[in-house]
Amino acid sequence: MTEHVHFEVGEKYENMKGVFEVIAIHRDSMDIRWEDGEEVSTPIALQQRIIERMRHEQELEDAQKAARTKKAKGGGASAAKPFEGVVDGDFSDSVTRTTWRGRGQLGGSLARQMKGGEFKFNSWAVMRKPEVHWLDMKRQKQSDLPLQAKFYARLEPKQLCFGFHLPRSVDAAVSDKGDWQALMTWLGKTENEDWLRELCTSLQLVVCDLTGKAFTGTIEACEGAWSHHQGDGDATAIDGLCHFLSSAAENSPVDLRIEKRLEKSAAIGKEKAIVTELASLFESLIPLYRAVAASESMSA
Structure with a gap:
């Protein structure tokens, strides 16, 4: 793989x-x-x-x-086993002796489940990281889009995280003409940010920056408002997600994630049904992916 x-x-x-x-x-x-x-x-x-x-x-x-x-040793060939779910040994910061990310496992199983829509998704395992990405195959091949929006699943020692991912560079020549600016333009419309806030509330999604350079902690939605939660337990209200992200990312790289988090035991307990759980969330988040892809087609 x-x-x-x-x-x-x-x-x-x-x-x-x-x-x-x-x-x-x-x-x-x-x-x-x-x-x-x-x-x-x-x-x-x-x-x-x-x-x-x-x-x-x-x-x-x-x-x-x-x-x-x-x-x-006299051993014979054996057929590869289909994906049956994530197991205890998969939850690690390492990918050593794990197979869950492969196209014969979760990667391919989820790509097949998302067939038939407006995008043709395939999976790519991230080098040396317990993470797999799903991108539209046509967009993934575009060398002029080095920092693309994507769906993902990431395993940590104690949890499974999955959702929508969009990186941003500090280089304006890259980010201002790519998916980041397209998403900020889309989120700048009140009805779109309202939709995302309601989705995050109903599905218990959080917004975070894995680099920790643009902002730390999580942004969460509740009762029609956004709030910024940090390690001290206090929450600070923010006026709007688009404004917050644009300001925070002005001079910093960002590894933006809009994700759902499942505890290790819950993720393991779902067995192969975890594929359906991920696919369902990705389908709910498709408007975000469509927003960046549509912006690209309009500028072509």
Whole structure:
């Protein structure tokens, strides 16, 4: 299962030259810093191809080794098991010895359940992270949209989180012409923000920034209003989600999530029905995805 490479500022990756850190992302390129301090600008698509090829070659080598070991032990081939739900060992900060993200598991099961709509979704596992993304296949191939909106599922040691994800770069050339600005324009209409607030209230969704740089804690909806909850337990009322996000993200990268959270035991207890639970939420959030895709088609 070769993983889709999704670059994020501040994260480290490795290609044939060695380990590098992403320090800035532009529309088609990114600035990286090698471990020796050297900084260069490189095409995003090029680094994706290099890393994905390296990982594919490693997977082939690992598969060949496993096949030789099984043959030496006299073991026969066995059919891959269908997805039956997440299990205790999947809940970790690591993806070692887990298979739940694959297209033969949750990734593909959910993509198949979302067939027949206006978008054609497929899944991509995030490299070295216990997270899988679902994107429209046509949009995912667009190199001019490096920071795309997507649906996702993420496992943490104590919970499953799933919903709508939209990253934003501090580079205006990327974010102001991409999905982020499209979403802010859409949310700027009162009727759209009202709809999202009501949805978050009824489905108990929270809004958060995984980078913690634009804002910390969660934004929650209750009784017709938004409030900002932080670690001290206090909640602060905010005038509007669009205004809050636009201001918070003005000079900071954002890893925006609008998500539902299920405790570990509840997620495991749903077994394979967890696929239906995720698909139902994603269908409810489709207006957000449609908003960014529609904006793109109007500007084309």
